[in-house]
Amino acid sequence: MDNTDHTTPLRAVALVCTLTPSPEPSSSQLLAEQTMAALADHGVTGKVIRIADHDVKPGVKVDMGEGDAWPEIRDTIMGCDILIVSTPIWLGHPSSVAQRVLERLNAELGESDDEGRLLTYGKAAAVCVVGNEDGAHHVSAELFQGLNDVGFSLAPNAVTYWVGEAMQGTDYQDLDKTPEKTGATTKTLAANTAHLARRLKTAPYPPSA
Numbered sequence: 001m002d003n004t005d006h007t008t009p010l011r012a013v014a015l016v017c018t019l020t021p022s023p024e025p026s027s028s029q030l031l032a033e034q035t036m037a038a039l040a041d042h043g044v045t046g047k048v049i050r051i052a053d054h055d056v057k058p059g060v061k062v063d064m065g066e067g068d069a070w071p072e073i074r075d076t077i078m079g080c081d082i083l084i085v086s087t088p089i090w091l092g093h094p095s096s097v098a099q100r101v102l103e104r105l106n107a108e109l110g111e112s113d114d115e116g117r118l119l120t121y122g123k124a125a126a127v128c129v130v131g132n133e134d135g136a137h138h139v140s141a142e143l144f145q146g147l148n149d150v151g152f153s154l155a156p157n158a159v160t161y162w163v164g165e166a167m168q169g170t171d172y173q174d175l176d177k178t179p180e181k182t183g184a185t186t187k188t189l190a191a192n193t194a195h196l197a198r199r200l201k202t203a204p205y206p207p208s209a
Contacts (some may be wrong), residue, residue, distance in 0.1 A: 012046035012082035014110035017098035021052040027130040027172035030084035062107045081197040089131030102146040116208035120151030124197040129161035131174045136161035155192035160185040
């Protein structure tokens with residue numbers, strides 16, 4: 001029996017943190033798009049934004065001034081119920097673009113509603129990780145902690161990932177088909193994250209002291 005609740009509309013945005021601007025192909029983009037497709041099976045609509053295509057200024061403010069693309073991206077995040085952060089692994093860590101996203105999200109610690117809750121408290125987050133070396137758990141742990149620090153909630157198994165063998169050059173986007181385990185993990189992420197987002201939408205966290 002399918003007990004999935006599709007009655008509450010949900011919106012999601014995936015921030016792709018590849019170092020490479022469009023139109024170059026990106027494994028991080030591919031896994032983000034697959035995750036959005038899996039979320040669509042649970043009544044979630046949304047969009048994918050490749051951060052490298054936009055001039056996101058360094059800093060920890062909501063708006064870093066003239067030319068800063070973050071305020072518009074932030075508006076999209078605030079209009080959504082789910083945030084997906086998709087990153088490659090570089091030197092065992094999330095990309096510098098992913099780190100910049102976390103730094104810009106740090107500004108949310110200074111934003112709250114009329115009852116003292118961070119504006120992110122009603123939103124769920126999840127993570128996608130791709131790379132050619134081991135390290136997906138370490139990278140997701142870094143992103144999980146950062147996202148949780150700035151107010152996002154994470155469901156069980158809120159990460160999907162693929163890592164190739166060490167010291168070889170195959171990318172996720174080069175595979176002939178999606179590995180079964182990665183596909184199943186993406187579906188679990190989508191189901192659990194949509195479930196959590198709906199619960200947060202109907203049952204907000206209590207006011208902050």
